[in-house]
Amino acid sequence: MQYFLRLSVLVCIATSGFCTAEEPADKTNARFQQAADRTFKAFDREEEQTWQRPFFFMQMADTQYGFFSGNKGFDQEVDLVRRAVEHINRLRPRFVIVCGDLTNATPEHPRYREQVAQYHRDFSEVDAEIPLVCVCGNHDVGNRPTAQSIAHYKENFGDDYFSFWVGGVCNIVLNSSVLKDPKDAPEVLAAQQTWLQQQLQEANAAKAKHILMFQHHPLFLAEEDEPDQYFNIPLQRRTPLLAQLKQADVRAVFAGHYHRNAYGTAGSMEMITTGPVGRPLGKDLSGFRIVTVHETGIEHRYWGMDDVPEKIEIETTSDAR
Numbered sequence: 001m002q003y004f005l006r007l008s009v010l011v012c013i014a015t016s017g018f019c020t021a022e023e024p025a026d027k028t029n030a031r032f033q034q035a036a037d038r039t040f041k042a043f044d045r046e047e048e049q050t051w052q053r054p055f056f057f058m059q060m061a062d063t064q065y066g067f068f069s070g071n072k073g074f075d076q077e078v079d080l081v082r083r084a085v086e087h088i089n090r091l092r093p094r095f096v097i098v099c100g101d102l103t104n105a106t107p108e109h110p111r112y113r114e115q116v117a118q119y120h121r122d123f124s125e126v127d128a129e130i131p132l133v134c135v136c137g138n139h140d141v142g143n144r145p146t147a148q149s150i151a152h153y154k155e156n157f158g159d160d161y162f163s164f165w166v167g168g169v170c171n172i173v174l175n176s177s178v179l180k181d182p183k184d185a186p187e188v189l190a191a192q193q194t195w196l197q198q199q200l201q202e203a204n205a206a207k208a209k210h211i212l213m214f215q216h217h218p219l220f221l222a223e224e225d226e227p228d229q230y231f232n233i234p235l236q237r238r239t240p241l242l243a244q245l246k247q248a249d250v251r252a253v254f255a256g257h258y259h260r261n262a263y264g265t266a267g268s269m270e271m272i273t274t275g276p277v278g279r280p281l282g283k284d285l286s287g288f289r290i291v292t293v294h295e296t297g298i299e300h301r302y303w304g305m306d307d308v309p310e311k312i313e314i315e316t317t318s319d320a321r
């Protein structure tokens, strides 16, 4: 193993950065370290605060390498992700966001590293001009995250919560696992909460056309006051958060975790839960969502992997909602 690693490093140096060996590639791949300093480096904050024109992005969730086979392998996930990447490179969205459970194994699991390496390999095939935003899920930081599990995630995928502007729209990514269960990382939840309030205020002050949020766990599946269950955020933290998001006029929250689609509203805010790229747990097939952002609203639709259109045409003269 030692020999293999040393050899890998040599191969990396010899090929000046074009590296296929698992471990060094994971550490050096800049594509997966774009979420840093609580922002996403591919997008210039100043420039992107101005509305330009309608655009679309692709929202995915639960690639969850290893889920089909109980961590024995990940052939089916590889196949699905490669098909998703083909769609990404053909459709050319403004960005792609993967809303958590990137792998099935959690950081302390023996299969974690190889699943992460495969995720990196497959998503490295996304055209370099299309930013790929990764969001942490409960499998990525654990059902009860700790400072250590979050640090582990950051090494592989960058910040666990951050915000970025795209063409006049403020996008806020949260670590929803600490909202689900903050017991072992209360300081992370508190820091995220303070930071979120600042982000919402800044977005309102900068007159964002829309504020969109992204996280792994749905705040709720269908009704904003539905009882607590595995797939939603407990009411104790959900209710005050929803009040805060409504107050800031957040347009929509996008999530995954449910492995099927679900939709609800809280006031005028949409709660959109998107099915999996990986293994489905309901009738919705593996796929992803395409979201078109107009000046006055958004439109979105989930597509099964076999049904994705060849091309996305955006009507620039008429506006949604």
Ligand SMILES: [Zn+2]
Binding pocket: 101, 137, 138, 139, 216, 257, 258
């Ligand atoms: Zn999950």
